[in-house]
Amino acid sequence: MADGSLARRYARAMISLADETGQTDLFAQQMAAFLEVVQQDGGLLGSVLGNPGLTTIERRAVLDRVLERLSLHVHVGSFLKLLVDKNRFAHLAEILPAYLGMADEQANRARATVTTARPLDAAMAARVKASLEASTGRSVILTQAVDPRVIGGMVVRLGDTIYDSSIRARLASVEAALLRSAAQA
Numbered sequence: 001m002a003d004g005s006l007a008r009r010y011a012r013a014m015i016s017l018a019d020e021t022g023q024t025d026l027f028a029q030q031m032a033a034f035l036e037v038v039q040q041d042g043g044l045l046g047s048v049l050g051n052p053g054l055t056t057i058e059r060r061a062v063l064d065r066v067l068e069r070l071s072l073h074v075h076v077g078s079f080l081k082l083l084v085d086k087n088r089f090a091h092l093a094e095i096l097p098a099y100l101g102m103a104d105e106q107a108n109r110a111r112a113t114v115t116t117a118r119p120l121d122a123a124m125a126a127r128v129k130a131s132l133e134a135s136t137g138r139s140v141i142l143t144q145a146v147d148p149r150v151i152g153g154m155v156v157r158l159g160d161t162i163y164d165s166s167i168r169a170r171l172a173s174v175e176a177a178l179l180r181s182a183a184q185a
Contacts, residue, residue: 004098007091010083011098015106017075024103030076031096037066038092050090059084110138115145115155115166132158 014031018024038046045066049059063084067077083089104111112132114120120128125142132140136158147155151167 004094006088007094007098010088010091010095011102014079014095014099015102017079018103019106021073021075023073023075024106026073027076028096028100028103030072031079031092031099034070034072034076034080035092035096037070046089046092049084052087056085056087059089104141108138109141110136110158111141111143112156112158113143113145115147115150115157117146117148117150117152119146120144128154128156132156 014027015024018027038049045062048054048062051059060081063080067080072080080089080092083092083095100111103109110132112129114125114128125144129140129142132142140158149168151171153166153168153170155166155169156163
């Protein structure tokens with residue numbers, strides 16, 4: 001089975017469980033927080049929990065010790081245990097985005113990343129968010145990123161669509177036009 005379909009299958013199961021309890025966003029937050037813990041220290045915990053060289057009992061014991069220290073919803077903990085028991089823990093990083101996508105779809109949400117040369121002030125971020133919400137008809141979760149190479153303007157990634165109104169893109173366009181005209185001459 002392809003990894004993408006496996007991730008979607010597990011995400012769909014988790015979404016169904018979250019819907020029953022009305023905790024879709026809580027489960028997403030807790031799985032994301034757990035994934036961050038797993039990826040700390042170079043991903044040591046994740047490599048242990050996903051290590052097929054260890055027995056399921058050994059990996060499960062490690063997970064149980066970690067879960068004792070975290071206050072996760074019982075269903076999130078059970079889901080993580082299932083992944084360890086079924087030797088699917090290595091797929092958690094693929095399952096989470098699939099889960100988030102399904103949760104966003106159900107909540108009529110979209111996620112957008114706005115990349116600018118300098119951080120946006122609150123008013124501009126609100127204007128960008130409002131514009132994206134108006135154009136998509138969905139509520140938008142806006143994430144900001146800073147990349148000085150943008151120079152000016154912004155690059156907006158909304159799902160699979162990229163809107164690039166950066167100065168860098170405009171300069172690249174001018175450069176390409178100049179090279180084409182030089183080649184034709």
